[in-house]
Amino acid sequence: xxxxxxxxxxxxxxxxxxxxxxxxxxxxxxxxxxxxxxxxxxxxxxxxxxxxxxxxxxxxxxxxxxxxxxxxxxxxxxxxxxxxxxxxxxxxxxxxxxxxxxxxxxxxxxxxxxxxxxxxxxxxxxxxxxxxxxxxxxxxxxxxxxxxxxxxxxxxxxxxxxxxxxxxxxxxxxxxxxxxxxxxxxxxxxxxxxxxxxxxxxxxxxxxxxxxxxxxxxxxxxxxxxxxxxxxxxxxxxxxxxxxxxxxxxxxxxxxxxxxx
Ligand SMILES: [Zn+2]
Ligand SMILES: [Zn+2]
Ligand SMILES: [Zn+2]
Numbered sequence: 123x124x125x126x127x128x129x130x131x132x133x134x135x136x137x138x139x140x141x142x143x144x145x146x147x148x149x150x151x152x153x154x155x156x157x158x159x160x161x162x163x164x165x166x167x168x169x170x171x172x173x174x175x176x177x178x179x180x181x182x183x184x185x186x187x188x189x190x191x192x193x194x195x196x197x198x199x200x201x202x203x204x205x206x207x208x209x210x211x212x213x214x215x216x217x218x219x220x221x222x223x224x225x226x227x228x229x230x231x232x233x234x235x236x237x238x239x240x241x242x243x244x245x246x247x248x249x250x251x252x253x254x255x256x257x258x259x260x261x262x263x264x265x266x267x268x269x270x271x272x273x274x275x276x277x278x279x280x281x282x283x284x285x286x287x288x289x290x291x292x293x294x295x296x297x298x299x300x301x302x303x304x305x306x307x308x309x310x311x312x313x314x315x316x317x318x319x320x321x322x323x324x325x326x327x328x329x330x331x332x333x334x335x336x337x338x339x340x341x342x343x344x345x346x347x348x349x350x351x352x353x354x355x356x357x358x359x360x361x362x363x364x365x366x367x368x369x370x371x372x373x374x375x376x377x378x379x380x381x382x383x
Contacts, residue, residue: 128381133185136160138205157357182209199228201284280327291383319348
């Protein structure tokens with residue numbers, strides 16, 4: 123479908139510390155394999171000249187420079203852990219070039235935390251120019267964005283919640299350790315899944331690799347990419363052990379998906 127394809131760029135495939143972990147001298151952190159270098163978790167959805175960013179990771183600046191991103195048209199937030207929001211100030215560069223405010227979407231709770239943590243951005247008493255220009259848009263169900271239907275998906279993330287997002291046959295599910303039944307029904311007929319799979323051992327707030335594989339299998343996803351990876355995962359060694367149709371995500375990876383299916 124020429125023109126209809128949506129490109130998903132893995133901006134960051136790493137857990138909250140990034141990989142290498144500062145100070146760590148383990149085999150993965152000292153590896154020379156570029157696919158073991160993981161910035162904080164984020165993706166860019168591109169279609170028809172529009173770029174939709176999911177989360178503003180701590181590493182946003184280096185991610186958009188690396189991928190030569192020229193504009194950001196909207197941001198979708200999953201939740202407010204630091205690794206997913208702390209790059210927010212770098213949206214300012216895109217405001218300066220476009221002269222436009224950027225709409226940012228999230229649950230009412232997420233947007234309230236962002237307004238509180240980054241009060242200077244939303245303080246109209248302050249001079250413009252030294253802060254991003256953002257317009258908050260609360261999500262309360264599926265919505266249209268640049269001709270795409272974006273469906274928010276409630277996920278369990280430890281004692282809290284995060285939002286996954288479905289666009290057509292693609293779903294992005296990060297920072298979760300369980301998927302409520304109501305969300306499972308919204309994931310029917312998914313073809314491409316990018317999913318949290320922190321490490322091999324269990325974790326209280328993230329799926330481990332076995333749990334992510336089980337969910338991908340249950341959903342019948344044709345292609346699954348594991349992300350939010352820690353330094354327990356060695357790209358070359360562990361990618362070879364995954365079942366058919368499953369791969370480790372890596373920074374800079376591009377995946378083409380059908381945004382209407
Ligand atoms: Zn995270
Ligand atoms: Zn390490
Ligand atoms: Zn989190």
